[in-house]
Amino acid sequence: MKEVKLVSFTHKNEKQIAIHFKYDDDLRVHLKKLDGVKWSNTKKVFYIKHSSNEIKKVYNHLRKVNCFVDYSDIKKETSEKNTTTKLLKLPQLSEIQKNDLQKFKKWLQQKRLSENTVNTYVEVTAFFIRYSSLKNTTDYSKRLIESFNYDFIVKPNKSVSYQNQCINGIKKYLNYKGIEVEKLALTRPQKEKKLPVVLSIDEVKQIFDNIHNLKHKTLLSLIYSAGLRIGEATNLKLKDIDSKRMLIHIQGAKGKKDRYTLLSEMFLELLRVYYKQYKPTNYLFEGQYGGQYSSSSAQKVLKNVVDKVGIRKKITLHSLRHSFATHLLENGTDIRYIQELLGHSSPKTTMIYTHVSETSIRKIKNPFDNL
DSSP states (O other), rough: OEEEEEEEEEEETTHHHHHHOOHHHHHHHHHHTTTTTTEEEETEEEEEEOOOHHHHHHHHHHHHHTEEEEEEEHHHHHHHHHHHHHHHOOOOOHHHHHHHHHHHHHHHTTTTOHHHHHHHHHHHHHHHHHHHTTTTTOOOHHHHHHHHHHHHHHHHTHHHHHHHHHHHHHHHHHHHOOOOHHTTTTOOOOOOOOOOOOHHHHHHHHHHHHHHOOOHHHHHHHHHHHHHHHHHHHHGGGEEEEETEEEEESSSTSSSEEEEEEEEEEHHHHHHHHHHHHHHSSSSSSOOSSSBOOHHHHHHHHHHHHHTTTOOSOOOHHHHHOOOOOOOOHHHHHHHHHHHHOOSSHHHGGGGGGOOOHHHHHOOOOOGGGO
């Protein structure tokens, strides 16, 4: 069966459903017959308006041509929102509130925040405004925010990282409204201090030996060999590869910072083979319709190969970056250089790799061995 994945995203300031699938001309023609389906030249994807009726339409239309339709991401998102809405029985936004949110969104965009951050802040602020209407108040006090925090986040058992996003979004909204945030003394909860999952050198080799698609192998090799975040890898352009200096130029990374990282000689050989076959025109890794390659596709490739070779660790694309840093440390690289290569603002962030370094742990004599 042909596999199609439905994912929600924001396009033209509205929520839409992106329809992802491997290039298939028959499927493309069939999709275009469905009323409401459009093609985005900027996102390089078919999409349709985000609503339960439209999802059913797409599902039924694709089942006619024997497609497996994966809409698990949308189901999970809808379920979480419905649970929260039912739990709180929030009133709908008024037209005045909607207009205010649109102005808030433009204000955030002027701050040059990323599109994902802007959308997240606007979404959580909308919930907060609706909650304020439920409590029949526009007095955005610390007590109201703490009450919202409990009902909206703690009760539904949402994550600490989401709680931090909510507090950040509300703080930005209060700044936008001219309310002194410092006087409210809002604090974010402390994140769990989890150690990163790291692969051994042998496990990394196993993974790459079992990837046979050239594009997939090149992309994952890049992430590991240069210690990149997936967004940094998919944002790379041809001009960012400096083969004379053996460096890769990462532009506008997290925190809007540029940096240079290593260009591996072995990776460069692989990259040249990849370039001759795929001939990318702008981005180093392009999707089937052009534009940037999908990070979800890369994650799926990694999951499949990890399952295939039987690695039991919970591996993500970011695990390749963690492994790069840990292996550098184990080879004796100064942690200050690793900090620069990874683009960390603080050495404290990089120091976490000292806790998972095999070399340092092996030096410790286990008292059981003295018995």
